Amino acid sequence: MADGHATPVLGIIGGSGIYGIDGLTNTEWRTVESPFGAPSDQLLFGELDGQTLVFLPRHGRGHRIPPSELNYRANIDALKRAGVTEILSVSAVGSLKEELPPGTFVIVDQFIDRTFARSKSFFTTGCVAHVALGHPVCSRLGDACEAALKELAIPYQRGGTYLVMEGPQFSTQAESKLYRSWGCDVIGMTNMPEAKLAREAEMCYATVAMVTDYDCWHPDHDHVTVDAVIKVLLENADKGRALVKAVAPKVRDRAAPCEKGCHTALEHAIITAPEARDPEVLARLRAVAGRVLGG
Numbered sequence: 001m002a003d004g005h006a007t008p009v010l011g012i013i014g015g016s017g018i019y020g021i022d023g024l025t026n027t028e029w030r031t032v033e034s035p036f037g038a039p040s041d042q043l044l045f046g047e048l049d050g051q052t053l054v055f056l057p058r059h060g061r062g063h064r065i066p067p068s069e070l071n072y073r074a075n076i077d078a079l080k081r082a083g084v085t086e087i088l089s090v091s092a093v094g095s096l097k098e099e100l101p102p103g104t105f106v107i108v109d110q111f112i113d114r115t116f117a118r119s120k121s122f123f124t125t126g127c128v129a130h131v132a133l134g135h136p137v138c139s140r141l142g143d144a145c146e147a148a149l150k151e152l153a154i155p156y157q158r159g160g161t162y163l164v165m166e167g168p169q170f171s172t173q174a175e176s177k178l179y180r181s182w183g184c185d186v187i188g189m190t191n192m193p194e195a196k197l198a199r200e201a202e203m204c205y206a207t208v209a210m211v212t213d214y215d216c217w218h219p220d221h222d223h224v225t226v227d228a229v230i231k232v233l234l235e236n237a238d239k240g241r242a243l244v245k246a247v248a249p250k251v252r253d254r255a256a257p258c259e260k261g262c263h264t265a266l267e268h269a270i271i272t273a274p275e276a277r278d279p280e281v282l283a284r285l286r287a288v289a290g291r292v293l294g295g
């Protein structure tokens with residue numbers, strides 16, 4: 001299809017504490033191979049009220065893989081190969097604002113990417129592309145998340161800047177205070193380069209971040225620990241599950257190509273002259289960029 005995808009398919013990338021999805025029928029874990037290497041895990045295909053849904057546990061079942069070692073390219077490429085058109089990322093984050101206590105959901109709309117040890121693009125020597133990233137998430141999918149959170153009466157903030165740190169150690173207090181001075185709302189370790197790669201692969205991407213802690217800047221709260229993060233995640237697990245269930249039909253019931261341009265992000269992005277393109281690189285790009293590269 002020239003202008004997008006015929007059938008909207010929702011993909012969920014589950015973050016810390018989310019290693020499966022409840023309420024799916026006809027489920028099957030399937031291996032999806034990618035020329036970019038191994039994804040974090042098999043993909044779980046299933047149906048929710050008759051609608052296909054694809055789930056990937058970001059860190060693998062059992063949480064085997066740390067943020068810096070995730071194969072972000074393979075994960076996004078595999079979801080694209082699975083037919084996913086819209087990715088909802090559900091992530092645990094620390095709060096950098098007093099008014100965002102643990103348990104709050106944030107529909108993130110901006111990122112500051114401080115990661116430095118990750119492959120951040122599908123494109124490389126032999127085929128160069130520069131996609132727009134001024135609006136790094138899909139506001140249409142964000143609207144669906146907001147409507148779902150409203151229906152469920154879950155406290156949320158629409159919009160917020162997510163500082164992406166390399167990790168795996170949590171921040172120093174000086175770093176945490178610096179990010180607060182930049183006006184960031186939440187902090188985590190995974191949503192970049194995920195969002196950049198989803199844009200390159202012409203997929204909608206939105207993040208619903210669940211606040212689990214006050215990081216280490218707050219004078220009245222203990223510094224973040226994994227135990228504290230998991231405790232809050234478990235306390236709020238029902239809300240996360242309900243969110244996915246409520247978002248899914250909103251994605252199904254609308255025209256497929258995203259009017260925000262997510263599904264056509266590569267239209268004016270590739271700069272390498274056709275005769276200078278490397279066939280091996282093009283072969284690797286078949287799933288993510290085949291729409292514009294041909295083949």
Ligand SMILES: CSC[C@H]1O[C@H](OP(=O)(O)O)[C@H](O)[C@@H]1O
Pocket residue numbers: 014015016058059067090091092093188189190191226229
């Ligand atoms: C378990 S606390 C740190 C860990 O949790 C977040 O992961 P995700 O975004 O996959 O929920 C954070 O980014 C760190 O990777």
Ligand SMILES: Nc1ncnc2[nH]cnc12
Pocket residue numbers: 092093094095170171187188189212213214215216224229
């Ligand atoms: N405070 C924090 N810093 C980085 N990643 C997190 N994930 C959850 N809480 C976090």
